[in-house]
Amino acid sequence: MTRQRTRRLLGAFAAAAVVLLAVAGAWHAATPSRTVSLHERAVAVERTLRCPTCQGLSVADSPSPIAAGMRQQVERRLAAGASSAQIRGYFTARYGDWILLDPPRRGVGWLVWALPPLLLLLGGLLLRRTLRRRPSGTANAPEDVAAAAAFAADPPIAADLPEPVAAALTDLHAARIGADLDPAGQGGVHDALARLAGALYDHPVTAAPTQPAAPDAGESAAVDDAQRLGSASRRVRGRAARYALPVAALLFAGLLGVTLARTIGTRPAGAVPTGHFATAPPTPSGPGLAALQHGTHAHPTDPRAWLAYATALDQAGRLAAAEPNYRKTLALDPGDAAAREQLAWLLTRGGSPTDALTMLAPLARQRPDDPQVVLLLGLAQRGAGQPQATATLRRYLRLAPGSTPAPMVRALLGRAP
Amino acid sequence: MTAATDTTGAATARPARRGRRRLLGVFMVAALAALAAVVFSVGFGRDPSVVRSVLINRPAPPLHGATLDGASLDLRSYRGKIVLVNVWASWCAACRTEHPVLAATQRGYADRGLQIIGVDMSDKLPDARRFLTEMGGVTYPSVQDPNAQIAISWGTFGVPETYVIDRTGMIREKAVGAVTTGWVIAHVVPLLAAS
Numbered sequence: 001m002t003r004q005r006t007r008r009l010l011g012a013f014a015a016a017a018v019v020l021l022a023v024a025g026a027w028h029a030a031t032p033s034r035t036v037s038l039h040e041r042a043v044a045v046e047r048t049l050r051c052p053t054c055q056g057l058s059v060a061d062s063p064s065p066i067a068a069g070m071r072q073q074v075e076r077r078l079a080a081g082a083s084s085a086q087i088r089g090y091f092t093a094r095y096g097d098w099i100l101l102d103p104p105r106r107g108v109g110w111l112v113w114a115l116p117p118l119l120l121l122l123g124g125l126l127l128r129r130t131l132r133r134r135p136s137g138t139a140n141a142p143e144d145v146a147a148a149a150a151f152a153a154d155p156p157i158a159a160d161l162p163e164p165v166a167a168a169l170t171d172l173h174a175a176r177i178g179a180d181l182d183p184a185g186q187g188g189v190h191d192a193l194a195r196l197a198g199a200l201y202d203h204p205v206t207a208a209p210t211q212p213a214a215p216d217a218g219e220s221a222a223v224d225d226a227q228r229l230g231s232a233s234r235r236v237r238g239r240a241a242r243y244a245l246p247v248a249a250l251l252f253a254g255l256l257g258v259t260l261a262r263t264i265g266t267r268p269a270g271a272v273p274t275g276h277f278a279t280a281p282p283t284p285s286g287p288g289l290a291a292l293q294h295g296t297h298a299h300p301t302d303p304r305a306w307l308a309y310a311t312a313l314d315q316a317g318r319l320a321a322a323e324p325n326y327r328k329t330l331a332l333d334p335g336d337a338a339a340r341e342q343l344a345w346l347l348t349r350g351g352s353p354t355d356a357l358t359m360l361a362p363l364a365r366q367r368p369d370d371p372q373v374v375l376l377l378g379l380a381q382r383g384a385g386q387p388q389a390t391a392t393l394r395r396y397l398r399l400a401p402g403s404t405p406a407p408m409v410r411a412l413l414g415r416a417p
Numbered sequence: 418m419t420a421a422t423d424t425t426g427a428a429t430a431r432p433a434r435r436g437r438r439r440l441l442g443v444f445m446v447a448a449l450a451a452l453a454a455v456v457f458s459v460g461f462g463r464d465p466s467v468v469r470s471v472l473i474n475r476p477a478p479p480l481h482g483a484t485l486d487g488a489s490l491d492l493r494s495y496r497g498k499i500v501l502v503n504v505w506a507s508w509c510a511a512c513r514t515e516h517p518v519l520a521a522t523q524r525g526y527a528d529r530g531l532q533i534i535g536v537d538m539s540d541k542l543p544d545a546r547r548f549l550t551e552m553g554g555v556t557y558p559s560v561q562d563p564n565a566q567i568a569i570s571w572g573t574f575g576v577p578e579t580y581v582i583d584r585t586g587m588i589r590e591k592a593v594g595a596v597t598t599g600w601v602i603a604h605v606v607p608l609l610a611a612s
Contacts, residue, residue, distance in 0.1 A: 052573070065538070066569065066574070068565070069564050069565030069566055073569055093471070094472065095572045096470075098468050247447070251450045253454075254454075255451060256458050259459070351521045351553065408602055408606060410610075
């Protein structure tokens with residue numbers, strides 16, 4: 001008993017020492033012992049800011065031009081007398097809370113701060129509970145050992161007992177006989193009793209059927225029912241526990257699959273501005289492009305191969321690369337209307353509307369009333385600054401008033417879309 | 418005898434408590450799995466390199482300085498126009514891709530009240546001038562921003578980025594990465610039509 005108390009006292013001392021050290025450390029860190037230079041103060045602020053261009057670097061550590069500019073900005077503002085909080089506020093007003101490496105201490109931010117200590121506390125409590133629960137067969141609580149002794153003094157029929165309890169009971173009898181023969185074997189009896197207490201804890205034996213003063217039949221039937229019900233619900237819970245992990249894993253995979261399929265499915269294929277920075281060239285359909293380029297090598301005289309490659313480049317926003325491939329298509333098949341239309345549109349967008357008009361001339365002769373041709377013609381004329389552009393675009397609106405580009409054309413003409 | 422009945426009583430109570438605890442554990446594991454699935458799917462469904470600008474629907478920050486030609490430029494003198502502020506640099510590959518689109522937009526919509534202003538960030542003057550010569554000449558003015566101070570005051574994450582400022586001087590939209598004709602038609606043309 002005294003040894004236990006000493007151990008507890010030592011434990012309390014250790015815990016108090018750890019807490020004291022932690023508090024002292026925090027105190028020391030919070031109160032600077034000397035005057036710090038402007039540069040040191042600037043670095044302290046820069047360490048709390050996230051570099052906008054790079055991933056996972058602070059402004060203090062990043063070599064990127066924007067981070068260098070931010071370091072200048074921090075030093076200038078500190079020199080002008082701004083506080084660290086004011087400087088952080090300047091950046092959050094422009095970049096949002098994203099720019100702070102530490103989450104803000106408000107709203108959801110509090111959750112991020114509070115969760116780790118809470119989880120640590122919870123973990124500690126769980127650990128304490130687990131340590132307090134004795135492993136079977138050793139170090140039982142005195143009341144359990146006493147109960148086990150009482151149980152051994154008046155055991156039920158051995159055949160009704162769970163196997164470990166019966167085995168522990170047999171061991172106890174053997175140990176007692178041994179102790180009778182040799183008083184030094186008293187420790188063996190103690191251990192066997194502890195093992196029996198553990199076995200009883202793991203496999204509770206609910207009632208001794210051979211009790212001499214049995215209660216009346218009705219009452220015992222009710223007790224039996226209750227016990228059967230109890231064991232049934234216990235079985236159900238046991239099964240639930242066994243299936244918990246697989247079911248949780250399935251649930252996780254299923255939910256993730258559904259939500260991912262939804263979020264990824266709504267993204268248009270090959271969509272542009274997705275926020276690639278200068279370091280990551282915007283090639284959303286890289287592998288597809290490579291395959292199409294390979295197609296032009298495999299069939300260098302097939303205009304369709306060149307057109308497919310040109311169209312993919314065009315859609316990826318690589319206009320300069322698409323143009324020669326359109327021209328290659330037209331060199332192989334000058335009658336390819338699709339290539340001619342797409343190239344004309346590319347030239348209009350790329351700032352060469354006069355070339356586009358030349359490109360469209362044969363189409364305009366062949367299909368003067370095709371809305372698509374009229375639209376391309378009108379846009380190219382508009383780009384080239386020709387006055388007939390308005391008339392051409394109006395003609396397009398008459399030919400195809402309900403088409404997808406119609407609202408855009410109306411907007412160009414200055415009408416309500 | 419009394420000890421024996423106590424034992425059995427305790428024995429039935431304990432597993433019941435244990436069962437409840439186990440059920441609670443099952444529930445907690447399921448809840449954690451669901452939470453993790455939601456967090457993961459939201460995270461995967463988002464482009465981590467794009468952060469929605471907090472400046473959208475706010476007044477545009479000040480923008481004034483010397484252009485690449487040495488003239489002085491102030492954004493305030495463009496009030497009443499739809500202005501695209503494009504942050505670029507000669508060393509940025511995506512800026513090279515988008516420049517023809519921007520030049521065509523400036524040429525095509527200038528008469529409708531559109532003005533593009535470039536911010537040449539962290540660049541050297543000769544490099545920037547060479548870039549524009551290669552791109553077919555100057556179509557719209559660009560302000561020099563050698564230390565990225567303008568870009569930072571506009572909350573720029575990287576180059577290229579393009580801000581749309583409406584006629585009242587409010588930032589209405591921002592594109593991260595190279596802009597396309599489709600983006601111009603979707604986000605700029607409607608503003609031009611609205612007046």
